[in-house]
Amino acid sequence: xxxxxxxxxxxxxxxxxxxxxxxxxxxxxxxxxxxxxxxxxxxxxxxxxxxxxxxxxxxxxxxxxxxxxxxxxxxxxxxxxxxxxxxxxxxxxxxxxxxxxxxxxxxxxxxxxxxxxxxxxxxxxxxxxxxxxxxxxxxxxxxxxxxxxxxxxxxxxxxxxxxxxxxxxxxxxxxxxxxxxxxxxxxxxxxxxxxxxxxxxxxxxxxxxxxxxxxxxxxxxxxxxxxxxxxxxxxxxxxxxxxxxxxxxxxxxxxxxxxxxxxxxxxxxxxxxxxxxxxxxxxxxxxxxxxxxxxxxxxxxxxxxxxxxxxxxxxxxxxxxxxxxxxx
Amino acid sequence: xxxxxxxxxxxxxxxxxxxxxxxxxxxxxxxxxxxxxxxxxxxxxxxxxxxxxxxxxxxxxxxxxxxxxxxxxxxxxxxxxxxxxxxxxxxxxxxxxxxxxxxxxxxxxxxxxxxxxxxxxxxxxxxxxxxxxxxxxxxxxxxxxxxxxxxxxxxxxxxxxxxxxxxxxxxxxxxxxxxxxxxxxxxxxxxxxxxxxxxxxxxxxxxxxxxxxxxxxxxxxxxxxxxxxxxxxxxxxxxxxxxxxxxxxxxxxxxxxxxxxxxxxxxxxxxxxxxxxxxxxxxxxxxxxxxxxxxxxxxxxxxxxxxxxxxxxxxxxxxxxxxxxxxxxxxxxxxxxxxxxxxxxxxxxxxxxxxxxxxxxxxxxxxxxxxxxxxxxxxxxxxxxxxxxxxxxxxxxxxxxxxxxxxxxxxxxxxxxxxxxxxxxxxx
Numbered sequence: 200x201x202x203x204x205x206x207x208x209x210x211x212x213x214x215x216x217x218x219x220x221x222x223x224x225x226x227x228x229x230x231x232x233x234x235x236x237x238x239x240x241x242x243x244x245x246x247x248x249x250x251x252x253x254x255x256x257x258x259x260x261x262x263x264x265x266x267x268x269x270x271x272x273x274x275x276x277x278x279x280x281x282x283x284x285x286x287x288x289x290x291x292x293x294x295x296x297x298x299x300x301x302x303x304x305x306x307x308x309x310x311x312x313x314x315x316x317x318x319x320x321x322x323x324x325x326x327x328x329x330x331x332x333x334x335x336x337x338x339x340x341x342x343x344x345x346x347x348x349x350x351x352x353x354x355x356x357x358x359x360x361x362x363x364x365x366x367x368x369x370x371x372x373x374x375x376x377x378x379x380x381x382x383x384x385x386x387x388x389x390x391x392x393x394x395x396x397x398x399x400x401x402x403x404x405x406x407x408x409x410x411x412x413x414x415x416x417x418x419x420x421x422x423x424x425x426x427x428x429x430x431x432x433x434x435x436x437x438x439x440x441x442x443x444x445x446x447x448x449x450x451x452x453x454x455x456x457x458x459x460x461x462x463x464x465x466x467x468x469x470x471x472x473x474x475x476x477x478x479x480x481x482x483x484x485x486x487x488x489x490x491x492x493x494x495x496x497x498x499x500x501x502x503x504x505x506x507x508x509x510x511x512x513x514x515x516x517x518x519x520x521x522x523x524x525x526x527x
Numbered sequence: 528x529x530x531x532x533x534x535x536x537x538x539x540x541x542x543x544x545x546x547x548x549x550x551x552x553x554x555x556x557x558x559x560x561x562x563x564x565x566x567x568x569x570x571x572x573x574x575x576x577x578x579x580x581x582x583x584x585x586x587x588x589x590x591x592x593x594x595x596x597x598x599x600x601x602x603x604x605x606x607x608x609x610x611x612x613x614x615x616x617x618x619x620x621x622x623x624x625x626x627x628x629x630x631x632x633x634x635x636x637x638x639x640x641x642x643x644x645x646x647x648x649x650x651x652x653x654x655x656x657x658x659x660x661x662x663x664x665x666x667x668x669x670x671x672x673x674x675x676x677x678x679x680x681x682x683x684x685x686x687x688x689x690x691x692x693x694x695x696x697x698x699x700x701x702x703x704x705x706x707x708x709x710x711x712x713x714x715x716x717x718x719x720x721x722x723x724x725x726x727x728x729x730x731x732x733x734x735x736x737x738x739x740x741x742x743x744x745x746x747x748x749x750x751x752x753x754x755x756x757x758x759x760x761x762x763x764x765x766x767x768x769x770x771x772x773x774x775x776x777x778x779x780x781x782x783x784x785x786x787x788x789x790x791x792x793x794x795x796x797x798x799x800x801x802x803x804x805x806x807x808x809x810x811x812x813x814x815x816x817x818x819x820x821x822x823x824x825x826x827x828x829x830x831x832x833x834x835x836x837x838x839x840x841x842x843x844x845x846x847x848x849x850x851x852x853x854x855x856x857x858x859x860x861x862x863x864x865x866x867x868x869x870x871x872x873x874x875x876x877x878x879x880x881x882x883x884x885x886x887x888x889x890x891x892x893x894x895x896x897x898x899x900x901x902x903x904x905x906x907x908x909x910x911x912x913x914x915x916x917x918x919x920x921x922x923x924x925x926x927x928x929x930x931x932x933x934x935x936x937x938x939x940x941x942x943x944x945x946x947x948x949x950x951x952x953x954x955x
Binding site: 206210214216217274330339341343344345350351352369371444445447448449450452453456484487491492496497499500 | 561700724726727736737767768789791
């Protein structure tokens with residue numbers, strides 16, 4: 200088999216894996232948009248905050264230590280314990296539920312009935328607040344995230360492809376884990392929304408707020424629920440991305456990777472987020488591989504948006520989005 | 528009563544006769560927030576802590592207290608310029624913005640305002656030519672020196688011959704990251720190696736395609752010009768594809784402790800070029816601990832002492848302080864202006880004796896700044912990461928870069944700048 204074809208196959212596989220990671224971020228946006236019509240600008244910062252909280256809990260870091268020390272002249276930094284990863288993940292998820300409740304009580308509740316743009320602006324404010332709050336709470340240094348996820352080349356795939364083609368493919372173990380986790384997450388979400396009472400209520404709200412309210416569904420409960428789930432998805436995305444680079448401010452910028460995925464897959468579709476992520480992942484990696492070297496490289500960031508724009512021209516609601524029909 | 532009145536009158540007269548000395552102000556255009564905060568924080572801490580040390584231990588410089596007020600730029604060029612405009616009227620003596628983008632914007636402004644701009648190891652490389660850039664200083668080394676120093680090291684580990692070797696440059700796709708390309712192209716021609724350039728877009732969180740390319744190209748060595756999250760991800764990705772860490776070398780801005788820490792043991796053996804000492808085994812750090820950290824006056828919590836980027840902040844502050852001292856000597860007054868500070872920077876002389884006095888023996892090169900040469904000697908060393916010990920070690924002496932190749936590039940670039948801006952070369 201020609202060498203270039205083998206390289207293209209390797210790039211495609213890696214693109215699919217990268218796409219899963221993009222889809223994980225996009226999923227959080229979709230959940231909130233679907234249930235409340237809000238484009239949550241803070242989703243990227245939520246991933247950062249969730250990962251910071253996880254590492255902070257795991258390492259026994261004292262929250263607001265810098266502030267406490269500055270005010271009281273103390274020298275506290277860490278508690279004398281180290282929390283096991285699984286407990287830290289559960290506690291961090293708990294913090295994200297608390298965060299969802301606070302957002303609903305102190306922001307969303309006061310904005311019921313306001314135009315979507317107001318809600319969007321509120322999430323911009325929330326994003327910047329959380330950035331600063333996360334810094335004050337946990338500090339802005341890079342934190343190493345170690346929850347026992349495997350990293351590095353998968354030797355079995357390398358060996359198998361080498362035996363088959365005479366060239367070993369590189370696939371990162373972390374990407375394989377991310378794919379499995381994303382599959383589990385999506386399956387759980389589908390089961391939850393199809394087969395549980397709360398899930399059906401969530402779908403009802405997504406279809407029509409007013410109709411859902413008229414049959415006694417609590418909009419406030421649904422909002423807390425959906426922001427909690429989005430918080431959990433943000434935690435998972437934060438873990439996967441944080442394992443690559445350490446937990447730091449840049450994690451919040453992964454939201455930029457989700458935007459073209461949403462434009463392509465549609466803002467209201469979970470399968471759309473997954474398929475969109477995969478298309479963007481493969482598209483940008485293949486473009487960088489085939490065309491990048493001819494035009495100076497580093498094409499991934501802008502090419503993802505070009506690809507999404509091309510789809511938008513032909514299908515404005517995205518691949519799986521609901522067609523918007525407004526009657527006059 | 529009589530005596531007390533007399534004493535009071537004497538004190539009042541003395542106070543009236545002695546001018547009140549304002550602080551020597553060195554604004555710190557820092558970034559403690561944003562995607563590059565991880566590098567900005569230790570640098571700002573080191574910069575601030577050294578000036579605090581001078582105040583606490585020595586009573587300032589020449590009897591005048593110092594201050595390093597911070598203005599947050601978030602590594603954003605527009606904010607950096609705003610910070611400059613907001614602070615220049617407060618008696619600012621020199622600026623050190625720790626950003627090549629901000630530096631480029633400030634060069635014409637500082638020249639017009641007669642305030643020196645100090646960009647050690649970053650900024651506009653050709654500003655080393657003092658004949659054109661009267662107010663910009665980038666001693667003791669610049670980006671092009673770093674590229675040459677890296678190649679020198681790679682040549683040494685290759686048995687003195689790079690002919691036929693392949694070197695990949697992984698760089699931040701910005702003005703900063705592109706700086707070494709011309710130098711490396713020249714060096715490739717001179718030493719007979721093949722150069723492959725691999726750009727990474729801001730912020731560099733996703734580099735899968737780049738490292739797959741490196742895996743395919745199989746370069747003998749990889750040089751990195753990164754900053755921020757790009758460094759951590761690159762080191763992790765290099766480990767993932769099992770690229771030998773001892774063949775991977777970064778510029779000094781890719782050689783922070785926080786760059787290697789996230790990859791853990793996998794980062795062991797990674798190298799970086801440096802223009803100053805590593806670790807905390809210098810008397811100056813004991814003094815910082817005693818006079819600054821232990822007294823609760825540190826900018827951070829003291830954890831960063833001895834870390835690569837913190838040390839760089841301390842070193843930059845030390846060189847500025849020495850230049851201020853020189854300016855006081857030249858002009859015979861402790862209360863210097865920014866114009867006098869510029870003169871001090873242009874006459875700065877760093878000797879080993881002085882470095883030892885300052886508690887930094889062998890921490891950096893000895894050099895003399897002149898009207899023509901604002902760039903210093905361009906020397907540097909190689910540091911290597913020991914993951915088990917969690918620290919950098921110098922694995923080479925401070926050696927020279929290839930000025931035979933770099934100087935014509937500096938002259939060409941600065942000459943073009945002079946022509947564009949109608950600058951008459953000085954120092955004649």
